Amino acid sequence: MKIHEYQAKEIFRKFGMPVPEGEVATTDNEVGRIADRIGKPVMVKAQVHVGGRGKAGGVKYAESAHRAWEISKEILGMDIKGCIVKKVLVTEAVEIASEAYIGMIIDRAAKKPVMMASPAGGVDIEEVAATTPERIMKLYVDPLLGLQNYQALKLARFIYDDIKIARKASQVIMQLYRAFMYVDASLAEVNPLITTPDGEVLAIDAKINIDDNGLFRHPDIEAMRDLDEEDPSETEAKNAGLSFVKLEGNIGCIVNGAGLAMATMDTVKHFGAEPANFLDIGGSSNPEKVINAMRIILKDSNVKAILFNIFGGITRCDDVANGIVAAVKELNPPVPIVVRLTGTNEEEGRKILEEINLVATSSMEDVVKKAIELAA
Ligand code: GDP
Ligand code: MN
Numbered sequence: 001m002k003i004h005e006y007q008a009k010e011i012f013r014k015f016g017m018p019v020p021e022g023e024v025a026t027t028d029n030e031v032g033r034i035a036d037r038i039g040k041p042v043m044v045k046a047q048v049h050v051g052g053r054g055k056a057g058g059v060k061y062a063e064s065a066h067r068a069w070e071i072s073k074e075i076l077g078m079d080i081k082g083c084i085v086k087k088v089l090v091t092e093a094v095e096i097a098s099e100a101y102i103g104m105i106i107d108r109a110a111k112k113p114v115m116m117a118s119p120a121g122g123v124d125i126e127e128v129a130a131t132t133p134e135r136i137m138k139l140y141v142d143p144l145l146g147l148q149n150y151q152a153l154k155l156a157r158f159i160y161d162d163i164k165i166a167r168k169a170s171q172v173i174m175q176l177y178r179a180f181m182y183v184d185a186s187l188a189e190v191n192p193l194i195t196t197p198d199g200e201v202l203a204i205d206a207k208i209n210i211d212d213n214g215l216f217r218h219p220d221i222e223a224m225r226d227l228d229e230e231d232p233s234e235t236e237a238k239n240a241g242l243s244f245v246k247l248e249g250n251i252g253c254i255v256n257g258a259g260l261a262m263a264t265m266d267t268v269k270h271f272g273a274e275p276a277n278f279l280d281i282g283g284s285s286n287p288e289k290v291i292n293a294m295r296i297i298l299k300d301s302n303v304k305a306i307l308f309n310i311f312g313g314i315t316r317c318d319d320v321a322n323g324i325v326a327a328v329k330e331l332n333p334p335v336p337i338v339v340r341l342t343g344t345n346e347e348e349g350r351k352i353l354e355e356i357n358l359v360a361t362s363s364m365e366d367v368v369k370k371a372i373e374l375a376a
Helices: 005-014 028-038 065-075 125-131 149-159 163-183 212-217 232-239 258-270 287-298 317-331 346-354 364-375
Strands: 022-025 042-046 059-062 088-092 098-107 112-118 137-140 185-195 201-203 207-210 243-246 251-255 277-280 305-312 337-343
Touching (some): 005 088, 005 163, 005 207, 028 065, 098 125, 098 149, 112 125, 112 149, 112 163, 137 149, 149 163, 207 212, 232 243, 232 287, 251 287, 277 287, 287 317, 317 346, 337 346
Parallel strands (some): 251 277, 251 305, 305 337
Antiparallel strands (some): 022 088, 042 088, 098 112, 098 185, 112 137, 185 207, 243 277
């Protein structure tokens, strides 16, 4: 789950990180009032779940509360990479002497957290990684021992020559590590981590992605979810008890079981096409789930064929077939449907599908090829 900068900053503050004061607003008048209360020049910053807001004109300086009020009229409602700005953060503007980057992710291959630091901050870190990788220091952390002070200092020294500043930054890196571990993050970064002309170190941007599998431990963070920023079909699927991830292709996939869903996507790709989604209807075969799944998939206008891949175990093929018949009657899908049924009550399932003239195959390869052919 992604959260906004202002929410990530709240978390960082709790862990002692130096973050400039600020408050979030949804109207121009609120922005004016907050800026007035801060009583110093402010930054007005679009709160959307995409990066590069600065370049897109979503981060602006205002020397006065009046100016902040004016600027917020431009930023609120702005479209940044397809996200409409509904909230802005009004935060004290600070003077910048240098901009650096610190971040942390989990390296799945190494099975360890990895800390990253770069003196090339304030710019797209992926670009730094691609063009000048030697400007990023990566340090793997033993998950049992945790990040050690000397390691944090090593990272900080890679950014700063000045030992006093490096010591302050190493504290911030330790705090970033603790915040990341505590909230079950999958990514946490500060870009830029800045120094002021008088040698203070401040986190002026903040990003945290939370591992969805850890969310049940953090109801306070779950409450930060901003439905405006999430794909509406993914929210609908979540509410319907389906695991769904929208993708870019044109083969809509409805599958029982996450592993089979992955295998189905691989097979679609193997035969040269792209899946429109990952969708696991789960182990039970409640027809309602099939109807919901088909409804969600049909909202995607890229979908040119729907592929059911059902391996009957606990899931019974006849239940799924009943779901397919009900879904077709209710939704009258404008795209072809192909079905693979195999396993428990396969024959009964086939009979049921005859009612809507669907012939189910038992071969995964055949059904995938058929879907691709019909979608072309
Ligand atoms: P992003 O573009 O979405 O990453 O948003 P950031 O919060 O990182 O802001 C983009 C850039 O705006 C930063 O790299 C800074 O150069 C500049 N900026 C942001 N806040 C301040 C501030 O308080 N003072 C100054 N002088 N510049 C700022
Ligand atoms: Mn940034």
